[in-house]
Amino acid sequence: MSFDWNYFASLFTLESFWMACLQVIKLSAAAWVLGGMLGFLLAMAKLSSSPLLRSPASVYIWFFRSVPLLVLIVFVYNLPQLIPASGGLLSNPFWAALIALVITEAAYMAEIHRGGLISVAKGQREAGKALAIGTIGAQWLIVIPQAIRISLPTLINEYVTIVKLTSLASVISLTEILTVGQRLYAQNFLVMETLAAVGVYYVLIVTVFGFFLERFELSLDLNRRKPQTLDTDQTLALRSQAAGYKKRHQSRSISSEPVLQLLGIHKRYGSHEVLKGVDLEVKRGEVVSIIGPSGSGKTSLIRTINGLEDINQGSIRLFGRDFIKSGAAVEGKQRTFRQRVKHIGMVFQGFNLFPHRTLVENITLAPQYHGNCKRESRLNAYALLDRVGLLAHSCKYPHQLSGGQQQRVAIARALAMSPDIMLFDEPTSALDPELVGEVLEVIKGLADEGMTLIIVTHEMEFAMSISDRVVFMENGVIQFDASPKEIREAVSAERVRRFIGLSEPDLEKSSRCSVG
Structure with missing residues (x-):
């Protein structure tokens, strides 16, 4: 057939x-x-x-x-x-x-x-x-x-x-x-x-x-989109528009009143206790670096400050008022908690930029969500990108940038909320060595402007040069909390000196220089 x-x-x-x-x-x-x-x-x-x-x-x-x-x-x-x-x-x-x-x-x-x-x-x-x-x-x-x-x-x-x-x-x-x-x-x-x-x-x-x-x-598919770098004229035009939104520099000073207090913080993951009664006080304008060996509880500690990790015991006070108690926002009021957490900016080790949004959209997302004018948010975003040296890349997506550039955008995104305190969770550990400097330079600029900074870092030289205080953690507790000068000179800071690689000849040399 x-x-x-x-x-x-x-x-x-x-x-x-x-x-x-x-x-x-x-x-x-x-x-x-x-x-x-x-x-x-x-x-x-x-x-x-x-x-x-x-x-x-x-x-x-x-x-x-x-x-x-x-x-x-x-x-x-x-x-x-x-x-x-x-x-x-x-x-x-x-x-x-x-x-x-x-x-x-x-x-x-x-x-x-x-x-x-x-x-x-x-x-x-x-x-x-x-x-x-x-x-x-x-x-x-x-x-x-x-x-x-x-x-x-x-x-x-x-x-x-x-x-x-x-x-x-x-x-x-x-x-x-x-x-x-x-x-x-x-x-x-x-x-x-x-x-x-x-x-x-x-x-x-x-x-x-x-x-x-x-x-x-x-x-x-964002990977198919070509990077759009603005030319010089476009960059100058945006810089001109955003000029009024640049942050005014203020003198470097430390107030006597604490803006943040951690009182008896305990944190457990199952049966493993990573924080064993931590007390820490940070004053306005102060730069505090937290250092210590891996597993000492540094990251867990900084993540409790803005509620990313619950606490099992203790409390956190912000501007003299109760902020977090025993694993929850005070009185369980999530809206109040979110209003207060806006005062705390966070920069993550892994950037955590939103991959489906351009750099400008990354920076404007939160301000617009909280009711800020769209035009003002964009102008502020351009000013912040200019501040971190990335204005010409404002239309790009995060994957089109280097690691150091992405981290600078993450800093700009946190600054868009006009926080009083900035948290940095090992901001350079995911970067290639040649990219570390550009991020540290931005952080140093924030310190020079009087921003309150809490930095978890393995960059010992940077921590010793920028910090008002260096907090050394080990086994879930603060073992030493002092100024860089005290760490270099105090007999009780020998363990810290060993950790950061500051040898005795260095100390003697420092002492001779100060006597001369």
């Missing part, structure tokens, strides 16, 4: 097939969009810390990933037999098929979205928290855009799957492509030719819509 090519070709002129194609497109597109939205809500619920949300979402995903779609389509279509009131909607094959598809696809797409959400680095959420952005705001502005980019290739593949699954709706006589084909070959028995045409129609839909969805995916 030969293949009837003339009949096969004639099937592409039939209006019924093209109308069925339109039906498939409407059904698949609606199921993809609605299933994606419901799936995202399920993913968020499954990742929730609340069992009341997590458990039902997990059961839903488990159950509807287990039930065959064909069974669900037939069940939904016949549901009016149990619930007569649903007959007006579910007796229509299109709506029955759509509901069944959405219910099933939501379960599958929930796992796709969950994969995207958990792929977003923890540091992104921490950066949002350090900028006093609330949980919902951080999800909407920081996490979700990145998660969607991560999930999009798999979501597009799921659309292809949905297009093919629409053929199962033929079981309830929905007029889609396979149904039209079945009616034709039931009349003329040209099964092979008809099914071949049906296959071509499905391939055509997948190809056309897959092309546009892949183009959309490529448009969101």
Whole structure:
């Protein structure tokens, strides 16, 4: 039996097939969009810390990933037999098929979205928290855009799957492509030719819509975007606009009143206690460097100051008022806590810039979230970028910069909130040696301007040259807290001198120079 090519070709002129194609497109597109939205809500619920949300979402995903779609389509279509009131909607094959598809696809797409959400680095959420952005705001502005980019290739593949699954709706006589084909070959028995045409129609839909969805995916691929460095004229124009937003330098002075007090701070990770009753007081305008061997609790300590780590015992006071007590914001008022944490800027070891936003957008995100004027926020961002020497790169994305440049942008982002205290968590440890100097120069500039700085660092020479006090931590406690001069001269500072590599000949030389 030969293949009837003339009949096969004639099937592409039939209006019924093209109308069925339109039906498939409407059904698949609606199921993809609605299933994606419901799936995202399920993913968020499954990742929730609340069992009341997590458990039902997990059961839903488990159950509807287990039930065959064909069974669900037939069940939904016949549901009016149990619930007569649903007959007006579910007796229509299109709506029955759509509901069944959405219910099933939501379960599958929930796992796709969950994969995207958990792929977003923890540091992104921490950066949002350090900028006093609330949980919902951080999800909407920081996490979700990145998660969607991560999930999009798999979501597009799921659309292809949905297009093919629409053929199962033929079981309830929905007029889609396979149904039209079945009616034709039931009349003329040209099964092979008809099914071949049906296959071509499905391939055509997948190809056309897959092309546009892949183009959309490529448009969101930040790695394909070319770096945009502003020319000299553009840079000068922005510098002129932002001139009024440059910070006025103030004289270097230290007040007598403490701006920050840590009282009896204890911190445990499980049974391991990393902070064992730390007391620390920092005055306005003071530069305090925290040094010590790895595992001494330096990073844990600095992260408790703005609530990135809970404390198990003790309290933290900011500007003489209770700020954090035993692992929670005072009185549990998160809004009050966020208002106060805005006074504390944070620069992370790993930069934690938002990769889906340009440098300007990174800097303006938090101020605009907190209600600042968009134009003023942008002008301030340009001024800050100029301050750290990166104004010409303002339209670039973080991945288009070197590590040292990214860290300088992170400093500018923290400064955009006009903080009273700046925290630096080993700001140079992730940098190549030749990039360390440019970051340290920016930090030194902040110290010269009178900014209160708390710096966790392994740059011993820098710490000794810039600090008013150097705090040496070991085994979860502060072993020594003194000025660089005292560390060089005090007999009790021998352990600290050994750690920073300050030898006895150096001390003798320093002593002879001071006598001379």
